[in-house]
Amino acid sequence: MDYKNIYKISVIIPTYNEADNLPILVKSIFEQSINNLSLIIIDDASPDGTAKIINQLSKQCPGKIELIQRKKKLGIGSAYKLGYAYAIKSKADIAVQMDADLSHSPKYLREFLNQLDNSDIVIGSRYIDGGKVDKNWNLTRKIISKSGATAIRLITGLNVKDSTSGFKAFKINVIKSLNFDEIKCNGFGFQAEMIHACMRKGYSIKEYPICFNNRNHGKSKMSLHIILEAIKYLTLIRFK
Numbered sequence: 001m002d003y004k005n006i007y008k009i010s011v012i013i014p015t016y017n018e019a020d021n022l023p024i025l026v027k028s029i030f031e032q033s034i035n036n037l038s039l040i041i042i043d044d045a046s047p048d049g050t051a052k053i054i055n056q057l058s059k060q061c062p063g064k065i066e067l068i069q070r071k072k073k074l075g076i077g078s079a080y081k082l083g084y085a086y087a088i089k090s091k092a093d094i095a096v097q098m099d100a101d102l103s104h105s106p107k108y109l110r111e112f113l114n115q116l117d118n119s120d121i122v123i124g125s126r127y128i129d130g131g132k133v134d135k136n137w138n139l140t141r142k143i144i145s146k147s148g149a150t151a152i153r154l155i156t157g158l159n160v161k162d163s164t165s166g167f168k169a170f171k172i173n174v175i176k177s178l179n180f181d182e183i184k185c186n187g188f189g190f191q192a193e194m195i196h197a198c199m200r201k202g203y204s205i206k207e208y209p210i211c212f213n214n215r216n217h218g219k220s221k222m223s224l225h226i227i228l229e230a231i232k233y234l235t236l237i238r239f240k
Contacts, residue, residue: 009036009038012080014041015044018046028106042082044072044074044075074186096170097168099166104166104212104213108208119205124212125160127162134212
């Protein structure tokens with residue numbers, strides 16, 4: 001079944017200080033010419049004028065971009081939860097989530113949608129055959145990233161090689177079935193915790209190889225607090 005031509009698709013994009021990246025990302029997404037696709041962008045009061053840029057882009061793409069402005073920085077996990085709620089409210093059939101920093105290429109969107117023909121969830125994976133990270137990553141970053149993904153897989157028992165990937169596509173019935181009050185991580189651990197919740201419900205999960213690119217502008221949102229939060233909650237999941 002050709003999902004890209006039949007169903008309504010919501011792409012959820014959390015933002016914080018992504019004013020330089022968003023025009024490039026939005027242009028690239030719509031260049032994929034996927035029917036019935038719209039964007040839900042959640043901005044956490046970015047001081048760099050991200051919301052202003054989104055409003056300008058919205059005028060260029062009428063009816064295709066919805067901006068949700070929050071009054072302060074509340075974290076990526078809560079942003080995705082809000083985006084999912086809006087996707088359900090808008091009667092979307094498929095919810096896609098991706099980063100705003102250009103690390104996730106829109107060129108994979110069509111294949112993600114096609115892969116949903118035989119799965120409930122598609123994960124853009126750096127760590128399966130065919131997947132890779134940006135060639136400009138230094139050795140230390142590669143080791144930390146791969147070791148982190150492996151450690152989380154062991155902690156949670158997930159049979160997913162890139163459980164922290166933020167590039168995913170879900171059939172909307174998956175999102176509707178989850179109890180988001182039970183998902184506690186608000187940083188990058190949110191990704192693994194959510195996939196663990198989907199796995200417990202028996203949904204089929206497909207990893208699709210992607211190249212994870214370096215961000216073009218801005219700084220990474222990763223912090224020690226986020227890492228410690230992930231370890232805490234993912235360890236609790238394992239014992240649940």
